[in-house]
Amino acid sequence: MADVVIVGGGPVGLYLAALLLQDGVAVQILEQRLRREPHSRAIGIHPPALAALDRVAVASAMVDAGVQIRGGIAVSGTKTVGSMSFASVSECFPFVLSLPQVTTETLLERRVHELDGAALVRGTRVTEIADDGGLVTVVAEATNAGGAGTRITSRLLVGADGSRSLMRSLLGIPATSRTYPDHYVMGDFEGTGENLNEAVLYLEAEGIVESFPLPGGRRRWVVRIPRPAAVPDAIELARMVHQRTGFRPDPATNSMLSSFSPRSTVACRSVAGRAVLIGDAAHEISPIGGQGMNLGWLEAAELAPIICDALAGKPVGQRLHAYSARRRKAASLARWQSEVNMMLGRPLAPPFLALRNHAVSAVSGIPAANRLVARRFTMQ
Template sequence: MDAEVLIAGGGPVGLYMAAALLQEGVSVKVFEQRQTRNRHTRAIGIHPPALEALAGVGVAAPMVQEGVPIRTGLAVSGGKTVGTMEFAAVSRDFPFVLALPQFRTEQLLEERVTELDSGAIIRGANVTRVRDDGGTVTVEVESGAGATRRSATAALLVVADGARSRLRSALQVPVAGRTYPDHYLMGDFDDGTHYGNKAVLFLEPEGIVESFPLPGGVRRWVVRLGQAAGPAAGPHDLAQLVRRRTGFLPDTSSNSMLSAFSVRSTIARRTVTGRAVLLGDAAHEISPIGGQGMNLGWLDARELLPVVCAALAGRPTGSQLREFEKRRQKAAVLARRQAEVNMMLGRPLPSQLLGIRTAAIGAAAAIPAVNRWAARRFTMH
């Protein structure tokens, strides 16, 4: 065999899975279609349970050193703070949500994988076909825009090739999808606010504005739109929306990332099929609002790790795989529900109804037990 485990997709979930397996002495090959890393990826939030998993492969410490630990979240409406959420009680080791751009998260994970096996990652390689003979799994890999084809064989295949997974389709895995009336425009600018390392949700009549600190004195702004952003939407448009709803005007000359997205969710009806297992967005695409998707993939991988090791050791794992699939699908459904609540709270409302909703949020935040419960739910506990 070319390796004991093949991994299709070298994003954050595939790289974490590779590092975890390599630490257990399992040989791995990671096939990643991209030659270079995308610096405009959206994910920035790393929740405490995921940090605990990342600590297991030795990358949590450098991530915390570089990232911004968000220990407090504020709800603001009409320029006034109406609620505060503290994360001190959510974890002993990581009492915060860590803000770190995804491209840097991927770099640190890739460095760890390379440290464990310098030849594990193969870039410019697109896995196009899968053949499972019951004893091994063989994939066809295209390199150089399809100019070169090769095959690779392993005991198991991990599919982590993203929300638009081609391999999920190739494996004929059905999905359950939803679309939502929620559209967003977001971008990163120099931080001109007084909020420091706090996350802020501006609850305004035209819709929510979310704001998060990032390393290097940068702040991310996420604005809900009434319709999908057009192709001409730029930093100036985002800055004006932020100013109109919050009073803050980001410096457009400092813009370092801009992205528009509409929300959908997709959950695979099966995550285990023969000798292939789907992880991350290939198994469940969740709304980015709430920052759960990447974290959910890491938690998938952490739970899969002992099952893979047992299977490679020749121990029966059929029941373990079924339980894994059941638990991770349940976790995906829960994450989707949480994201739906997050989006609902950010939708536009007439001023009178907005006032009622805002007052309810403030009243709930003022009850310590409710505040702690909400903080744990928000941080995926």
């Protein structure tokens, strides 16, 4: 028996668990992976999310472990066409924090373990859900020999199991999806060149190249490509970066390679009986712009007090309905922002590229507009 079962022990599920455990809620987290994925995926943590993470006493450790990106520049043809500062976006966190997801999850899991050493159960995959209107029963099986099967009855259920959410399917919640004509390859290398603590966007005719600092003097390079492709080798990715930017990462220093084609998926509703979907289970957002994980944390921060009041017997129906509407609106805005980001990075013929660069330069040169774009970019 638990007050709340959270399905999914990723960054969003762990954060919600920490919030609830701090308030004395009995929580069980079911995670099908036996161990964390070692390769960094999501790396950007925005100021509002850092403020939310501070509520569970992990923000300081994350800031210590990460790189503070306090601004960025746009480059085209080796010339800087625009710049942006994050100095005005937040009093406490005037930066975007670059931190590999594996470190983020490690710090959140450590906090959960401090609050309840038995809260997280790994190697467990949920197969059935039964909601009788008063309690929810979850049946789970071991994912392999190292896992554990279980049957748990709880008062509430939260699905935080990612973009391919099994919870969404088991709850019968439909979702709408979009695909895009955008495809990317990326890899992490030792840092090279200047601007080692800035984000750099290379606006080139063949398509955008993005470069972000990582802890340990490393950088992530993201290259837009014309069609879906298998994961390249480090030599090929370094060649593509060099061809468009003039910088050549050292293939021998590569630590991660990946390819992806963004899509977006938004659940038609996030509440079903005594169950709630949050994070990518409720809305998958293109990773271009780094909003998805942050969006999930902000949802959890808003949902946690509603859950506590529901467990205390207070009526929360109207609040839950309003919460669902607000978070759906926030997801729609994040999806729109990611679509704008992808559009700005698409290939352009030289005359149109010059027009885009001129527009970027003009916005960058107007302080009020620059601050507005910086706030939007950092999810303010």
